[in-house]
Amino acid sequence: MVHHRPRTRERCPLWARRARASTPLRTLLLGLLLTLAAGPISMGATDGGGIGGTGITGFGPIQGFGSIFVNAREYFLRADTRITVDGRAAGRRALHVGDMVVVRGTADPARTTGWADVVQVRHPLVGRVDAVSAGGAHLTVLGQGVRIPAGVPVVGGDGHTVALHAGDWVAVSALANARDEWIATRVALRYPAGSVPAGVPAVIEGRVASVGPNGVLRIGTQAVRLEGAAAHKSAPAPGARIRVVGRYRDGVILASRLAPARPALGGPGRYVEMEGYAVPRAAGGLHSNGILLRPPGGKEGAGPTGIRADRALVFTGRIGPDGSLEIERMEPPHAPELPHAGAGGGERGFGGHGTHGIERPELERPRIERPELEQPRIERPEIGRPRIERPEIVRPEIEIPQAQRPEIPEVEMPGH
Structure with a gap:
């Protein structure tokens, strides 16, 4: 038996082979080889974070819109960016200049942009106005003192400036100073006095003044009753600062959620x-x-x-x-360079930065009145019933012929 030695193919460089690939493919492979020869591909952060960006959390008031500006950093919003208001899902139209937000996303700390994964609007106070003083510059909301510096927006549901009164229901965006006083960055009227529905959602942050029996405690002067999941937690100690979310009924907040009064900024290294x-x-x-x-x-x-x-x-x-x-x-806080922002704006209280953010205009949808169309009157024509004369049918006279009997001839028989 003759053993044939297997044929071996001499190795040669890729570009020396008779490649069957098309010219565009050879060009692509050559470009890839040149790129790899030049060094590793950088996967670092791009403008605004991107792949490889650092996890970042921003906490502060919204200063303007490009996407959104917080602490002079612009956070771009994606289609899947989650937006909540006091824990409830919301859309982009729920964001306003002055809203206190927690933004979690990615960014390059050396740059001034980032990408937002989550935007949480966080009101420390949502509740009843107990008193208004100093020409509207000072409020008491759920027993908490609120100072409204000059230039801070106080608006109604249509975005226009309003004057507040005792009994109104408001949402307050603010920061607490060393005197346990809230310094407002925005105040929004939710319900005017006399039209607040029973069981309306309420939020309060503050220091626990006392803890009583049956799950009742006081934050300042506001009574809070722990219910549901909040009732199963250990009662906070007097002096602790807590955040309570619940419903307001007959002057008492029925708390469904209780947590420390601190924003969720992230874990170690964030x-x-x-x-x-x-x-x-x-x-x-x-x-x-x-x-x-x-x-x-x-x-x-x-x-x-x-x-x-x-x-x-x-x-x-x-x-x-x-x-x-x-x-x-x-x-100190400072205003960002906003796109299309004009000069002006004043100091925002003790914050040291202006409020010349770009507030998105509230566009009113024009009311289009449907024209009244007159239905034409159609008269049905009178159609006379046709007169049909029945024809006279004459039965024809038919003569029946008389049948004649044929004559049978006589036949002589032989042999007779």
């Missing part, structure tokens, strides 16, 4: 840009919005120095292992 007031802690150091502030590697109770308690700041840093914010930078 990059954060947060606006707030520095508030002294009883244990030492400072906090803002319920978040402990400390320099990187700072000890318990240590806090940044040179901070004025009566002025809001933007604290930038990362969340530490214990949930504190390890500050890398702090600065």
